[in-house]
Amino acid sequence: MNVRISGFGAVSSLGVGLDATRQGLYAPPRPPALPTRVDTSLPLPVFEVPLAGESGQPGGFTNTMIELALAEALDQAGLNRPSLAGRKVGVCIGTTVACQLNNIPFYDDLRSGRPASADLFRRYVVSAPAEWLRRELKLNGPAINVSNACASGADAIGIGALWLEQGACDLVIAGGADELNKVPLDGFHALGICSKQACRPFAADRDGLNLGEGAGIMILERPSDAARRGHHPRHTLAGFGKAADAYHITQPHPDGVGLEIAIANAFRQAGATPADIAFINAHGTGTDVNDRVEGQTLARLFPPGFAYMSTKSLIGHTLGAAGALEAIFTCIMLEHGVAVRNHRCPACPPDIPVAPLSADLAFDGDLALSTSLAFGGSNTALVIKRMP
Amino acid sequence: MFIGNFVAYSNQALPGFELLTPELLKHTRERAALRRADRYTNLIVLAALHVLGDETPDDGLALITATAFGTHRTTFSTLDDILDFPEAQILPTRFSHSVHNAAAAYVGATLKLHGPAIALAGFEQVLCEALDLAKTFLHGGLCSRVMVIAAEEKALLTEKAHELWPERFPADPPEGVVAFLLSLSAQDNRRGRLLVDRPARTRPSSPFTFGGDARLFQALAQADATSEHHV
Numbered sequence A: 001m002n003v004r005i006s007g008f009g010a011v012s013s014l015g016v017g018l019d020a021t022r023q024g025l026y027a028p029p030r031p032p033a034l035p036t037r038v039d040t041s042l043p044l045p046v047f048e049v050p051l052a053g054e055s056g057q058p059g060g061f062t063n064t065m066i067e068l069a070l071a072e073a074l075d076q077a078g079l080n081r082p083s084l085a086g087r088k089v090g091v092c093i094g095t096t097v098a099c100q101l102n103n104i105p106f107y108d109d110l111r112s113g114r115p116a117s118a119d120l121f122r123r124y125v126v127s128a129p130a131e132w133l134r135r136e137l138k139l140n141g142p143a144i145n146v147s148n149a150c151a152s153g154a155d156a157i158g159i160g161a162l163w164l165e166q167g168a169c170d171l172v173i174a175g176g177a178d179e180l181n182k183v184p185l186d187g188f189h190a191l192g193i194c195s196k197q198a199c200r201p202f203a204a205d206r207d208g209l210n211l212g213e214g215a216g217i218m219i220l221e222r223p224s225d226a227a228r229r230g231h232h233p234r235h236t237l238a239g240f241g242k243a244a245d246a247y248h249i250t251q252p253h254p255d256g257v258g259l260e261i262a263i264a265n266a267f268r269q270a271g272a273t274p275a276d277i278a279f280i281n282a283h284g285t286g287t288d289v290n291d292r293v294e295g296q297t298l299a300r301l302f303p304p305g306f307a308y309m310s311t312k313s314l315i316g317h318t319l320g321a322a323g324a325l326e327a328i329f330t331c332i333m334l335e336h337g338v339a340v341r342n343h344r345c346p347a348c349p350p351d352i353p354v355a356p357l358s359a360d361l362a363f364d365g366d367l368a369l370s371t372s373l374a375f376g377g378s379n380t381a382l383v384i385k386r387m388p
Numbered sequence B: 001m002f003i004g005n006f007v008a009y010s011n012q013a014l015p016g017f018e019l020l021t022p023e024l025l026k027h028t029r030e031r032a033a034l035r036r037a038d039r040y041t042n043l044i045v046l047a048a049l050h051v052l053g054d055e056t057p058d059d060g061l062a063l064i065t066a067t068a069f070g071t072h073r074t075t076f077s078t079l080d081d082i083l084d085f086p087e088a089q090i091l092p093t094r095f096s097h098s099v100h101n102a103a104a105a106y107v108g109a110t111l112k113l114h115g116p117a118i119a120l121a122g123f124e125q126v127l128c129e130a131l132d133l134a135k136t137f138l139h140g141g142l143c144s145r146v147m148v149i150a151a152e153e154k155a156l157l158t159e160k161a162h163e164l165w166p167e168r169f170p171a172d173p174p175e176g177v178v179a180f181l182l183s184l185s186a187q188d189n190r191r192g193r194l195l196v197d198r199p200a201r202t203r204p205s206s207p208f209t210f211g212g213d214a215r216l217f218q219a220l221a222q223a224d225a226t227s228e229h230h231v
Helices: A018-026 A060-076 A104-112 A118-126 A129-136 A149-165 A182-190 A223-228 A257-270 A288-301 A319-336 B022-032 B039-052 B072-084 B092-097 B102-111 B126-139 B156-164 B214-221
Strands: A003-012 A089-094 A143-146 A171-178 A214-221 A235-244 A277-281 A367-374 A378-386 B002-010 B061-067 B117-121 B145-152 B176-183 B193-195 B228-230
Touching: A003 A018, A003 A060, A003 A149, A003 A223, A003 A319, A018 A319, A060 A129, A060 A171, A060 A214, A089 A129, A089 A149, A089 A319, A104 B072, A104 B156, A118 A129, A118 B156, A129 A143, A143 A149, A143 B126, A149 A171, A149 A214, A149 A235, A149 A319, A149 A367, A149 A378, A149 B126, A171 A319, A182 B072, A182 B092, A214 A223, A214 A319, A235 A257, A235 A319, A235 B102, A235 B117, A257 A288, A257 A367, A257 A378, A277 A319, A288 A367, A319 A367, A319 A378, B002 B039, B002 B193, B002 B214, B022 B039, B039 B061, B039 B072, B039 B102, B039 B145, B039 B176, B061 B102, B061 B126, B072 B092, B072 B156, B102 B117, B102 B145, B117 B126, B126 B145, B126 B176, B214 B228
Parallel strands: A089 A143, A089 A171, A277 A367, B061 B117, B061 B145, B193 B228
Antiparallel strands: A003 A214, A003 A235, A143 B117, A171 A214, A235 A378, A367 A378, B002 B176, B145 B176
């Protein structure tokens, strides 16, 4: 695979835009706090985006975050919105919350036989992110919303790259977005996988995840198309691997079967081996099972002393946005030549053979791996290359 | 792409569709151990088992599911819990089954599929996009065969959709599922060739024809290896 990442933009609890994202990535982590935009009695801290707005479906806040990230990505790619109209541009956006009508007052009216808001329902139908962007930008290419749980954003980027390689379109807007919402907050709490403290991915005392929100958008292009317009991207998507565990609806396969296949497939596309990888931006949710399976699988596949971290200690688990934001963080780390430490994990946990990075690490390599492990045993691996 | 098989089930008597009966759904539940699974998952797994027929699934088999409303019955059950129970006591199983890709996970676990599995959701041309993506997967070498399955379940939201937006959604929408087994190999061809033509699609399709075209489904039900179909 050889697809240029011509630009990217990010919105997360680190801030709006790449300047804030770069600073936040290398700064001491800010702790999560109780949500201000979600009505909840649960004492669960979250990582909120520092933006005013009404969090509540449909459309609204999620699509606002997408627009902000897209504007930055287009700017970095040397493009603008009007220049895309009528072109064969594909849109592939990963999301979880935006695909469901999780509006509690609406549903309460509906189930009680009271008139439910037709306006809200219509906004729900027309605000599915990829289709909404295709309409807003007057694009003439494929548009799909990937709802593959926590791997959605990474899957969207991989699919976008495949579209380009197969000639389905000439430019791709790909990424992921999700806003904080009461339903996943209550749902993850019910599953017993939310921490009441700041999450501690891969740590011995990890006890769950913190939810977050955000949007990560990439502009993808074929190398020849970027070169033709004189644009010189700094990163290439070199590999996309996707595989299923075939095991359980919520638990990963204990031996990381699907993750291993996904990584092998991504490496095959990239022509890479584990020894070529400078660092791994792991999924690392901070839950007991995910981190054990992922840590043990990576330790089995990579050379001793390999470098890995989870950036969820900085922004929480942003669900459909996670794979996209983490791919963007991977690009930033490749750009700086410094891999970020894994916060709140002071020692190697007993159930994981190799400790994550305890300090920021300067490196010389040009390749990095970003992994996503989703509900339903859906595993995704992206290999990203820094361009000379 | 070649169509290895096509199946379609609906609770209404639609041309080209077999009748979706409680017995069929129950039999699927028994065969695939769907004790906790919701109705949307039941529809998807039913279609997966029947479109594969006697064929053996292997690591080269991918899965793409497509829907507009997806698991809204279960999503709304979760909302019932939130409205009726103390916030800390909602049922975890309902929430985990309200995730769109839960159905794909059940198909994967039932058939032991390790190939790529992707869940798509959308209101415009979601089945056509899924068929397009299947072509991309096949030509990209991600798999040797793909199951594309589109389903809509009967739920409060689908039943109220017409009332809330009469110009966009029909009254009395059918429940059902359609499934394609696709390949690039002529050896797999049983129902003809499928040609995906994006520029020909100019307006949103209805979720209640599962994001596709009722005429296509009718033609597919009678097709043989010499047929040619356009989407």
